Amino acid sequence: MGWLSGKTARLVNGSAELAAALSAHGATIVEGGDCDVLIHAAPPPPARLAHELSFAEWRGALDAGLDQRFHFAREFAASRRESGKPGAILFIGAPEQTLGSDQAAAGGALGNLTKTLGVEWARDGIRVNAVQTCAADDTLFNLAAYLVSDYAAYVTGAVMGVGLDDD
Known part of the structure; x- marks a missing residue:
């Protein structure tokens, strides 16, 4: 489809399948440095009941699910701002x-x-x-490619759910 032709994308914790899907849409996957797109996919922590969590486990989940994402986003935004170029960030x-x-x-x-x-x-x-999802399928991969493409230029601040039904 070429939605991401000419774009560079950095994946943090992204799967090989997501990287392949972005590449199929024209993106060049990079390990670091200046890029057009940042996608951060946090691995889900093991499900634990609140009364079974230690404070260290609680903080670890917040670090992985929020703090690290903010850190990567802030660095990416600073780089894009400094270069005077637009960019797209997607959290999965x-x-x-x-x-x-x-x-x-x-x-x-x-x-x-x-x-x-x-x-x-x-x-x-x-x-x-x-995008909030437990799925790792073509629907997610195509949505991710769309959201970081120029076709979604007016979509920002959106939190979407994909494949949330267990049925």
Whole structure:
């Protein structure tokens, strides 16, 4: 389809299947440095009941599901701002209600962070969106490619769910 022709994309924790799908849409996958697109896919933590979590496990889930994502996004946005170029950030992760209280806290905060950064960074041409899903299929991969493409130039601050039904 060529949605991402001429674009470079950095994947953090992204699967080989996601990388292949982005490449099929024309993106060049890069390991670091300046790029047009940042996609951060946080691996889901094991589901644990709140009363079984240690504070270290709680903080670890927030670090992986929120703090690290903010760190990568902030660095990416600073680089794009400095170069005067637009960019797109996409966060992919499990829905907040699926994996326990630590994931719920991280996922809920990430949704609010996505909306806030989407507004704050729009003036710089940097779009920020999130997809909450447990799926890793063509629907997710095509949605990801679309959201970081120029075809979604007016989509920012959106938090979407894909394949959330267990049925």
